[in-house]
Amino acid sequence: MSIPSIVSLPYAYGAPECGGVIRQCPEDFIVDEISTIEPDGEGEHVLLQIRKRNSNTEWLAKQLARLASVAAKDVSYAGLKDRQAVTTQWFSVRLAGRDEPDWTILNNDNIEVIQVHRHRRKLRRGALKGNRFELLIRELSCDPAWLEARLENIKQQGVPNYFGEQRFGIEGSNLHQARAMFEGKRIKSRHQRSLYLSAARSQLFNHVLSLRVEQQCWNQAIAGDVMLLAGSNSYFVIDEVDNEIRQRVETFDIHPSGILWGRGRSESKNRAALFESELAEHFPLFCQGLEKAGLTQSRRALRVVPEKLEWTHQPEQKQLALRFELPAGAYATVVLRELVSW
CATH class of the missing domain: 3.30.2350.20 (TruD, catalytic domain)
Incomplete structure (x- = not known):
């Protein structure tokens, strides 16, 4: 089983035409927890x-x-x-x-x-609502018009809600450990087992999401989708997509979702189910391992919209400052990857 890097996953709006440097110093990446x-x-x-x-x-x-x-x-x-x-x-x-x-x-x-x-x-x-980010990209090289258009796209439509590279460890080490664990390696630490299970589950989710990004249906409802209510774990299944569903998706009241693998039968149907049904065939070790570990199926939104997104572009200093908020479980790096290669 190949383990693709987050960098190789498809982009929502095409590969970024900007280059830059992130995290040149810790102060370039400020995160404040929004607590409940x-x-x-x-x-x-x-x-x-x-x-x-x-x-x-x-x-x-x-x-x-x-x-x-x-x-x-x-x-x-x-x-x-x-x-x-x-x-x-x-x-x-x-x-x-x-x-x-x-x-x-x-x-x-x-x-x-x-x-x-x-x-x-x-x-x-x-137990948190989300996180507030203040980020600085240095040594930025790009066309200002392209950058403005890309930022507006992200502000209006969001980005694919991939699990970020932090989830998988350095060079995918958590995934390699998950595979070894599912093949019989004993992991004594409960915390480490949890990390490896989460990495495997996240890999399967990213795979399904990448297929929907490729077919340009990551940010829209399709027949048989399991729709998540915004800001909630509540969901419902749709047979077909009507005007009411389209409007609720466009206003971010509901989001199409992807499977977080575990025990139980997926509730997706029709076209939506086709994206998820191949996981057991292509990733049998991970799917069976997650089920044997006792995890139950769950859902995660396929898209995430940065709230309160603001930016300041300083071409002379070759810098871009970003400020936004993300819900719990979402990654700032999946927003950045749509903007800049680093």
Whole structure:
């Protein structure tokens, strides 16, 4: 089974005609978590909002556990954030009767504790609305008219909601490990198993989405589609596409979705089902492995629209500054790949 790079996946509007450099320094990639939590002000958990620079989320969670003298499982966060970036996110630490440490001990050039609150509940994975991005592309080389037109396309129609390269590890290492695991290699770490399962599932989703991008139906409903309500996990299946469905798709009230593989029968039908039915034939190891691992089928929107998208192009400095928001689970790099090759 070949493992294509995210770079090789088809583009929504054609390959970008811009070249540039991203992440020349961490400050070129700023990510702020848009949280859904409201601190209770009391409880056995401590909520910490932390800004980190050039630091891994998992590494920082271990530092919190060490400082608080608790087990790693007592520290949680809503989602992983980029290492090569400046990111702000929330963590929770369960103290359960222990004395609260001086959290400012963590502060250094790369770590800043911004807020600390007591809370009754553990911070759960996925407990965030999304992320706010401020990105800077340097050494930009492109035609300004082309860039403006491409940005308008993205603003009006969005981009394919691929899983980004971070999901798959360096040079696809998580996928290679997933294949080894499905072939019988024992993975002791529960966290590592979760990473490899997620990578395999994401690979299958990206494959289905790439087929629909090739046939230019990634951002429109087709017969038999499972339609997701915007901002929700609720869905319904359509037999045919009528004017009402087209209008709801055009206004981003609903989105066509793709399968996140697992146990159960896909609810897609007709033409939409054809894109998903070949997965079991072409990727039997991954499909069977995900089912044996106990994952149940789920859905993910095929498109994502950057909200509040703004940009500043400075041709003299060869720079492009971008500001936008994405829902939880979406990747800024899949927006960037439609704009620039790096």
